[in-house]
Amino acid sequence: MRGSCLCKSIEYEVDQLDTEIEHCACHTCRKAHAAAFNTAAGVKQAHFRWLKGAELLKHYESSPGKKRYFCSNCGSHLVAQKEGKAHLVLRVATLDDDPGQLPVQRIWASHAVPWLAYDSDIDSHAEWQPGHQ
Ligand SMILES: [Zn+2]
Numbered sequence: 001m002r003g004s005c006l007c008k009s010i011e012y013e014v015d016q017l018d019t020e021i022e023h024c025a026c027h028t029c030r031k032a033h034a035a036a037f038n039t040a041a042g043v044k045q046a047h048f049r050w051l052k053g054a055e056l057l058k059h060y061e062s063s064p065g066k067k068r069y070f071c072s073n074c075g076s077h078l079v080a081q082k083e084g085k086a087h088l089v090l091r092v093a094t095l096d097d098d099p100g101q102l103p104v105q106r107i108w109a110s111h112a113v114p115w116l117a118y119d120s121d122i123d124s125h126a127e128w129q130p131g132h133q
């Protein structure tokens with residue numbers, strides 16, 4: 001599977017996801033991704049390769065030993081790495097291919113914003129809502 005940042009300056013390849021996919025609503029993911037939650041899965045280092053643009057990566061150490069890597073051109077977060085861990089934490093939403101598995105759980109629900117309503121039956125639209133300008 002391949003993935004990329006928003007501006008396509010950085011591309012990567014993963015052989016497989018090595019853990020299940022989960023949604024993380026923790027405070028740092030929310031801020032880092034500017035989203036109510038981040039969708040992540042672990043990938044072993046040996047199963048991950050940068051294809052281009054790795055020199056554009058910057059990182060932010062959001063907690064001691066945990067570095068979040070993002071494109072310095074467009075800001076897309078791509079992976080995180082915690083010291084001493086065998087897995088990279090892949091930002092699954094940056095995949096350009098379907099990993100063929102569904103998220104199994106939500107974590108850090110205690111940090112979830114009050115307006116995050118995963119289970120509500122709010123309307124769902126394939127793209128924009130009808131009438132969006
Ligand atoms: Zn980019």
Ligand SMILES: [Zn+2]
Binds near residue numbers: 024025027028108
């Ligand atoms: Zn998180």
